[in-house]
Amino acid sequence: MGSDKAPESEIQGAILACRTLESDIRVRLVGPEGTLAPALKTALRGARLPIEIVHASEWISMEDKAAQAVRSKRDSSMRVGLKMVREGRAAAFLTAGNTGAAMATAKMVLGSLAGVDRPALATILPTMSGQPSLLLDVGANVDSDPENLVQFAVMGHMYAQNVLGISSPRIGLLSIGEEDTKGNSLTRDTFPLLKALPNLNFIGNVEGRDLFNNRVDVAVCDGFVGNVALKSIEGAAKLFSTLLRESLKSTVTSQVGALLSRRAFSDFKKRLDYSEYGGAPLLGVRGVCIVGHGSSNAKAIMNGIRVAAEFAHAEVNAGIEAALRPQA
Template sequence: MGLTRARIAVDAMGGDHAPSEIVAGAVRAQAELDADVLLVGDPQQINESLKRHSSAANIQVISADGVIEMHEEPLSGIRRKPRASINVAMDLVKQGQADAVVSAGHSGAAMAAALLRLGRLRGIDRPAIGAVLPTMMAKPVLVLDVGANVDCRPKFLEQFALMGKVYSEYVLGTPNPKVGLLNIGEEPTKGNDLAVRAHQMLEDNPQIPFVGNAEGRDVLSGNFDVVVCDGFVGNVLLKFAEAIGEVMLQTMREELPQGLNGKLGVALLKPNLRRIKQRIDHAEHGGGLLLGVAGVCIISHGSSQAPSIFNAIRMAKEAVDHRVLQRIQSQFEPTKAVASEGQASLSRSTEQSEGNE
């Protein structure tokens, strides 16, 4: 399964709390995960942050100049700053010096850099960002796309479903994952033109374990393992789900009893509260995997702190170890082979018809 020790390039300058929180998460990952972390960015700032950690001796620092700011237009930013931290991190993967990239910086810049420097996997028209959300059945659901593509064609959703199936099965450990299409009703004829046409394509593809439409209330039910949608709807859904998690955590803090009895009660409930936080706090999942590019790329929240960065690096390592890229690519090879075989058969039939005339 993958490399014995994955090498993860981390954009140390990206995010609201860079580089201190990024470095802290990376140091923990280096210590606890079977992975090597490469911190990419301003060496002076990174080394200042590393001095605060006693276990940071083995972390490699890769020099980069500048960062793509949040107000910058992604494409022009990465072109004007070829040595920006996200560009250098992507180049490390392209050159085989790293196996994956983690960034909490400008998500548009991260996606643009991945596309320009790594390219798409064969057969993929558009990459998608997949987000892992908790469900009522104590198992996760993968939602994609959650922001890479505001406008989609039906075939994009079909490709998202294939990529999501692979990730759910091999990384999230879901046997025979059930795929759903986010829609406003269960019936195949419900929804806009995109939903109706995508439903038919998903239903007709034997590679996709499609079980039908998923309404908004179904996403977190646990009845689906993968839910596909366009990036506009997916991003709204993701941010709403994150807000719900934050509201629940805040409500629990406010409603826990006060005083000595309250403290004793909290002490008894601590293991349960920790498990609840792990299930509903988006920081526990690290970020979203950019599926469809020719390299493992995790896009974390801009507000990510050390725990989220640690989990993003863990997510990247799992994707590398489970050979997600190779498995996704294999899903599109049979389609090409069948198409080629069909074309060859058609040519033979045409030749025979012409010979009989």
């Protein structure tokens, strides 16, 4: 019930996932049965696919305040879905809904992994090479301490290695200059801890531009800095695409030019397409939770289901707990 076009995107995405992904994918759509059942029936057109509906009487909207919605909506689709993960009746939970509410509900329902003080939301960013980079935390925590950032680095490492398939992910500390001593008190205190960590390919401080130029695979920062950076990037991207569209409209008049430019523009958009990555994993909770964009279409939902399945298969969480276990 989360996306801007719910439940249309979710239903079409589930159908696409069952048709195109590996055969063991089964999808449970969580929400009001009275809404979902007829919509699913229409969309299936008689086809038989492993999609079932799990009833939840309420849902959290984008406008709901996260903390309040989590408390007051006891039978929300998020809560019901995440309880299925906790009880082992689902391998993973995916939502394209309210990010704050999803994080708060997941933390409450699933709890944290052993050794993790604070779960973190990781976003996947496109880069020059096509191999995406990971930035965390982008919203779950403010006022982190150095130990939190070390845990973020370990979680990002495990996700990059096991889900993104990067054998020795380069871990960077997001700061304001590359020299070891650059940064604020948090990054200066975190730097030696990351440097001392065994089994981690820590490359030192990185800057905002390095998120896009393939210098780093996983960049860690506190959730305030990461969220400001992410929203600034999204704002710039929107400005960019709006101005580009206006410029194409006002200057490209001949049919040939318009056609060719449209093709270039759509190729360009595809290479930047968020929906390829399927959403942001919430790392450090006891289970799998992926948060997609509110604007997710069927393809984005399908990719979210794919990523959720890969995350669940990859045993990322066992790896995080093993890496954070105190050495005897």
